Amino acid sequence: MDKSGQNKAPSRRGFMLGLMTVCTGILALLTPLMGSIAFVLSPVLRGRGKSKTGFVKVGVLASLPVEGLPRKFTVLADKEDAWNRYSNVPTGSVYLRRTRENKVIAFNIICPHAGCFVQVDALAKQFSCPCHNSQFKLDGSRANTDSPSPRDMDPLKVEIRNDEEIWVQYQRFKPGVAGRIPIG
Ligand code: FES
Incomplete structure (x- = not known):
């Protein structure tokens, strides 16, 4: 409790909640982005080591x-x-x-x-x-x-x-x- 008699715990909880929300948002954005990158690179990766004249x-x-x-x-x-x-x-x-x-x-x-x-x-x-x-x-x-x-x-x-x-x-x-x- 501070000098004004208010409890600081709720603001810490709010900060943690905000941080978790931001992390979840970043994860939600990255997941499809990673999928897109893998899709774009897949033909390049697939073509490695292949013989064209088999x-x-x-x-x-x-x-x-x-x-x-x-x-x-x-x-x-x-x-x-x-x-x-x-x-x-x-x-x-x-x-x-x-x-x-x-x-x-x-x-x-x-x-x-x-x-x-x-x-x-x-x-x-x-x-x-x-x-x-x-x-x-x-x-x-x-x-x-x-x-x-x-x-x-x-x-x-x-x-x-x-x-x-x-x-x-x-x-x-x-x-x-x-x-x-x-x-x-
Ligand atoms: S293409 Fe000219 S002789 Fe065959």
Whole structure:
């Protein structure tokens, strides 16, 4: 009790109550803010250590005859942008050719000249680009000496897994240049 005879305890209680109210308010403000920060950073954190050029299962050996013509396969892969993840999205196409019982070669179907889609010429038993007449042998090398393509078709790494699954390391390369420069 002070000189005026009033008790100081209520003002201390009031101070403590005020302090608790302020702390609770700050906590209430920080909680959604922390959630927002975590949401903003999550794509950055998710992307750490991920390989952009992983192998993708494209088909099975049984779908390719040995020494037959190349067959076109769509490459499906999981994709993610800054905020979303998508499964089995078409990301490109490849030609597969089974050269031996347990050996498959793969090429990107994109023409190295200017990016058209190369086709299979079944009669000539070779690849042919309809845009500017680049022709390629079945091993991907240029077939015509006046080919406008500055390089052979782009080969891709292949793995046979579990004795039947064909996995391809899909990659695109810059068109119009002699060197193989990965893009995307
Ligand atoms: S894009 Fe294929 S020959 Fe030009």
